[in-house]
Amino acid sequence: MNTVNNTGEKSLVDNPGAYTLIDGKLISEQIKKEIAAEVESMIANGLKRPHLAVIIVGHDGGSESYVAGKVKDCADCGFTSTLIRFEDDVTEDVLLAEVDKFNRDEDVDGFIVQLPLPKHISEEKVIEAIDYRKDVDGFHPVNVGRMSIGLPCFVSATPSGIIELLRRYKIETEGKNCVVIGRSNIVGKPVATLMMQKGYPGDATVTVCHSRTKNLKELCLQADIIIAALGQPEFLKADMVKSGAVIIDVGTTRVPSTLTKSGFKLKGDVAFDEVAPKASFITPVPGGVGLMTRIALMKNTLLAAKKEIYSV
Amino acid sequence: MNTVNNTGEKSLVDNPGAYTLIDGKLISEQIKKEIAAEVESMIANGLKRPHLAVIIVGHDGGSESYVAGKVKDCADCGFTSTLIRFEDDVTEDVLLAEVDKFNRDEDVDGFIVQLPLPKHISEEKVIEAIDYRKDVDGFHPVNVGRMSIGLPCFVSATPSGIIELLRRYKIETEGKNCVVIGRSNIVGKPVATLMMQKGYPGDATVTVCHSRTKNLKELCLQADIIIAALGQPEFLKADMVKSGAVIIDVGTTRVPSTLTKSGFKLKGDVAFDEVAPKASFITPVPGGVGLMTRIALMKNTLLAAKKEIYSV
Numbered sequence: 268m269n270t271v272n273n274t275g276e277k278s279l280v281d282n283p284g285a286y287t288l289i290d291g292k293l294i295s296e297q298i299k300k301e302i303a304a305e306v307e308s309m310i311a312n313g314l315k316r317p318h319l320a321v322i323i324v325g326h327d328g329g330s331e332s333y334v335a336g337k338v339k340d341c342a343d344c345g346f347t348s349t350l351i352r353f354e355d356d357v358t359e360d361v362l363l364a365e366v367d368k369f370n371r372d373e374d375v376d377g378f379i380v381q382l383p384l385p386k387h388i389s390e391e392k393v394i395e396a397i398d399y400r401k402d403v404d405g406f407h408p409v410n411v412g413r414m415s416i417g418l419p420c421f422v423s424a425t426p427s428g429i430i431e432l433l434r435r436y437k438i439e440t441e442g443k444n445c446v447v448i449g450r451s452n453i454v455g456k457p458v459a460t461l462m463m464q465k466g467y468p469g470d471a472t473v474t475v476c477h478s479r480t481k482n483l484k485e486l487c488l489q490a491d492i493i494i495a496a497l498g499q500p501e502f503l504k505a506d507m508v509k510s511g512a513v514i515i516d517v518g519t520t521r522v523p524s525t526l527t528k529s530g531f532k533l534k535g536d537v538a539f540d541e542v543a544p545k546a547s548f549i550t551p552v553p554g555g556v557g558l559m560t561r562i563a564l565m566k567n568t569l570l571a572a573k574k575e576i577y578s579v
Numbered sequence: 580m581n582t583v584n585n586t587g588e589k590s591l592v593d594n595p596g597a598y599t600l601i602d603g604k605l606i607s608e609q610i611k612k613e614i615a616a617e618v619e620s621m622i623a624n625g626l627k628r629p630h631l632a633v634i635i636v637g638h639d640g641g642s643e644s645y646v647a648g649k650v651k652d653c654a655d656c657g658f659t660s661t662l663i664r665f666e667d668d669v670t671e672d673v674l675l676a677e678v679d680k681f682n683r684d685e686d687v688d689g690f691i692v693q694l695p696l697p698k699h700i701s702e703e704k705v706i707e708a709i710d711y712r713k714d715v716d717g718f719h720p721v722n723v724g725r726m727s728i729g730l731p732c733f734v735s736a737t738p739s740g741i742i743e744l745l746r747r748y749k750i751e752t753e754g755k756n757c758v759v760i761g762r763s764n765i766v767g768k769p770v771a772t773l774m775m776q777k778g779y780p781g782d783a784t785v786t787v788c789h790s791r792t793k794n795l796k797e798l799c800l801q802a803d804i805i806i807a808a809l810g811q812p813e814f815l816k817a818d819m820v821k822s823g824a825v826i827i828d829v830g831t832t833r834v835p836s837t838l839t840k841s842g843f844k845l846k847g848d849v850a851f852d853e854v855a856p857k858a859s860f861i862t863p864v865p866g867g868v869g870l871m872t873r874i875a876l877m878k879n880t881l882l883a884a885k886k887e888i889y890s891v
Contacts, residue, residue, distance in 0.1 A: 391730065412724030415772075416764045418703065442793040450775050452728045460727075463762050463787050472798070474786040475775050481754040486784070 286543050287436070289515075289550040291428075294435050295558040299343050302562075302569055306345035309572075317572035318347040319403065319564070320369050320378035324362065324388070325355040329521075330381045336561055337379075344565050349375070359388045363396050370398040377403030377421075377571035379564070400577040403567035406453075414457060417464055419576045421567045426458040428559025429494060429515055433468040438492075438513055438548055441470040446486050448503070448536070449496035450477040454517055458494055483507075500534035505541035514542055514549040517556050533557070598855050599748070601827075601862045603740075606747050607870040611655050614874075614881055618657035621884075629884035630659040631715065631876070632681050632690035636674065636700070637667040641833075642693045648873055649691075656877050661687070671700045675708050682710040689715030689733075689883035691876070712889040715879035718765075727772055731888045733879045738770040740871025741806060741827055745780040750804070750825055750860060757783040758798050760815070760848070761808035766829055770806055795819075812846035817853035826854055826861040829868050845869070 306316060319341050323334050334350065341348035351365060362380070369378045378401055384390050394402075399409035405423035413420035422430075433440060445462045449455035455475060463473040471492065476483050487493055487507040495503050496517035508514065518536030526532065535552030543549050550556055570576050618629060631653050635646050646662065653660035663677060674692070681690045690713055696702050706714075711721035717735035725732035734742075745752060757774045761767035767787060774783040783804065788795050799805055799819040807815050808829035820826065830848030838844065847864030855861050862868055882888050 408722075408724030408728065408730070409720045410724065411727050412720030412722065415723050415727050415768060416720065418720070442791045444794070450777075456727060456772065456775075459787075460768065463768075463789070465762075470789075470791040472786065472788055472792040472794070474784065475771075476784055477775065477782075479754045479782040480784040482756070482784070 286546045287548045288543075289432050289436055289548050289555060291432065291550060291555040291558040294432060295562040297435075298431070298562045299340070299565065302344045302565055305569065310345075315374070315572075316345060316347045317568050318349070318374050318376050319568045320349040320351065320372075320375045322351045322353070322362070322365060322369075322378065322380045324353045324357055324381070324384055327383070330383075334381050337564060340561055340565050341568075344569075346565070346568060347374075349378075355385050357385075357388075359392065362388060362393060366393060366396045370396075370401065375401065377401045377568045379404045400579070401571060403564060403571055405567065411452075411457070415460055421570070421576060422461070422563070423453055423457055424560040424563040424567075425454045425496075425517060425556065426461050427563035427566070428556055429458055429517070430461050430468050431563070432515070432550065432556070432559055433513075436548060438468070440468045440492065443471045443491040444489055445471040445473045445492040445494065446490035447473060447475045447494045447496065448477070448483070448487075449498070449517070450475055451496065454496040455494075458496070462492075462494075495536035497536055499536055501536070501538040503537040503542060505538065505545055508542050508545050510545050511547045512545065514546045515556065516550045516552050519552060519557050598858045599860045600855075601744050601748055601860050601867060603744065603862060603867040603870040606744060607874040609747075610743070610874045611652070611877065614656045614877055617881065622657075627686070627884075628657060628659045629880050630661070630686050630688050631880045632661040632663065632684075632687045634663045634665070634674070634677060634681075634690065634692045636665045636669055636693070636696055639695070642695075646693050649876060652873055652877050653880075656881075658877070658880060659686075661690075667697050669697075669700075671704065674700060674705060678705060678708045682708075682713065687713065689713045689880045691716045712891070713883060715876060715883055717879065723764075723769070726769060729776055733882070733888060734773070734875070735765055735769055736872040736875040736879075737766045737808075737829060737868065738773050739875035739878070740868055741770055741829070742773050742780050743875070744827070744862065744868070744871055745825075748860060750780070752780045752804065753782040755783045755803035756801055757785045757804040757806065758802035759785060759787045759806045759808065760789070760795070760799075761810070761829070762787050762789040763808065766808040767806075770808070774804075774806075807848035809848055811848055813848070813850040815849040815854060817850065817857055820854050820857050822857050823859045824857065826858045827868060828862050828864050831864060831869055 321334055321337055338348050369375050380393050394406045397407055399407040402410055403421055405421040410420040414422055447455050447459045459473045459475045462471040474486055484507050488509050492513040494515045498518055500520045516535035516537040520534045521531040522534045524532040533553045633646055633649055650660050681687050692705050706718045709719055711719040714722055715733055717733040722732040726734055759767050759771045771785045771787045775785040796819050800821050804825040806827045810830055812832045828847035828849040832846045833843040834846045836844040845865045
């Protein structure tokens with residue numbers, strides 16, 4: 268492989284393709300075991316099992332499989348889980364009443380309302396109705412705001428999963444140039460905030476790029492760490508990446524496939540085959556950030572049960 | 580003046596020093612008049628005057644003069660103002676009781692607790708005790724979080740003032756490279772969020788630099804807009820700025836001076852005399868962002884009185 272290095276740094280030509288695959292499956296299984304062990308020790312100490320409740324509205328295919336995954340993860344971690352299902356035509360008032368019920372239910376440590384919701388229901392209103400102390404999805408403005416300020420809070424799943432991967436692989440972040448592609452409320456903006464905060468993992472110089480960015484390639488070529496979260500399959504190509512960069516792929520676009528039972532497969536935002544040989548570390552899709560996202564919800568539920576973020 | 584252009588763009592050599600001074604005094608006077616006119620029309624329509632309350636603890640010199648400025652601004656805008664003063668030894672409980680009183684006082688549209696507070700009082704606790712619907716400083720996590728998500732909220736004073744200056748001077752931001760120097764909770768982080776949000780002023784490609792950034796000069800030289808908010812007098816020099824850049828100076832460090840009655844003068848983070856000739860637009864210190872910061876509080880109080888952010 269004859270990579271051309273754009274930055275004048277030592278080329279990887281001598282050792283082509285010597286990247287480390289960041290194994291989200293391995294790490295998430297490991298964390299799951301850590302959580303399960305902690306739950307068993309809580310039970311042994313006479314405490315109750317952490318309890319996550321999930322509200323799902325309608326039968327969206329993606330939501331169904333995410334929720335099924337969450338219920339399974341609860342079982343694996345030793346949590347109690349409750350699944351409440353409403354049909355598509357549920358009224359906002361009925362949904363808000365259910366939210367209120369979980370807010371007041373002392374046995375429920377945390378709960379989420381699976382998004383998206385049908386158009387006649389305000390997601391904003393529902394999210395803000397959740398007691399922020401039980402908002403294990405980390406979407407309530409109080410949690411978003413506290414994260415921004417650097418106070419203890421429930422961090423939302425994807426940013427939390429990314430940070431945990433960097434931590435477990437001991438990837439250096441201090442003073443590194445980190446380019447985040449995408450400015451969404453659930454990935455781009457929060458992960459940028461976390462990467463720039465004081466301490467490890469953090470202290471990075473963070474650039475947020477998006478659809479209006481004019482010199483994306485140039486910026487990516489300067490990046491030590493690229494977090495691709497724009498939702499365009501195989502957007503990031505080899506010629507946009509400098510040798511030795513750390514590549515975090517947040518994309519999970521479903522594309523049709525005749526090779527899988529489900530009829531689709533997941534594609535990341537990174538052209539893996541060509542980018543990987545230039546990278547020092549890289550996440551695969553599937554098997555990377557996605558699985559970490561699932562485990563982040565379990566971590567938040569455990570924190571809620573232990574009242575580690577909000578003591579009351 | 581023989582400026583050397585680092586970016587290959589048209590040099591300013593033909594027209595040295597032809598920058599536009601961003602006049603915070605002029606703009607803030609103009610906005611004050613707009614607000615006063617709106618208040619008079621509210622009164623004419625039988626509505627009550629907007630009412631800002633300010634709580635000050637102790638006798639910190641900076642706080643005293645800020646608070647005096649706020650009371651004067653209220654008078655200029657036609658607002659009612661209430662100033663409550665506590666001594667340094669006030670207990671947290673007494674202060675929280677006062678906060679609670681203002682939360683429940685229907686005549687008070689918005690109020691602030693002047694920071695910093697004495698060490699025995701938790702600023703976090705006091706800020707979170709303020710009803711976010713009256714938090715015209717925009718420091719409550721709900722307002723910080725809503726700003727981050729892009730929902731209507733009280734934006735804190737300095738970021739709000741900077742954005743307003745860009746708007747009034749019709750400075751292009753879309754796709755521009757904006758470097759923010761400093762990652763504080765009250766300036767760096769929120770102004771970065773606003774500059775990257777969708778719409779105008781916004782849609783910029785934003786890089787946040789800070790004490791751990793290794794290649795600050797290089798990044799600044801690529802910037803179309805630099806927002807200097809690190810609090811180091813005359814930190815930003817001419818050789819860190821490309822020709823034609825927009826320079827926003829947030830610094831207001833008090834340095835001793837024998838030339839003023841007060842014994843000090845304000846210094847910005849920008850070496851104005853050498854940077855200005857390379858800039859297209861630049862804010863002076865004093866007379867730039869600082870005055871806009873004052874007016875932002877008045878704008879938030881007006882919004883609170885009109886219940887434009889939170890209707891209940």
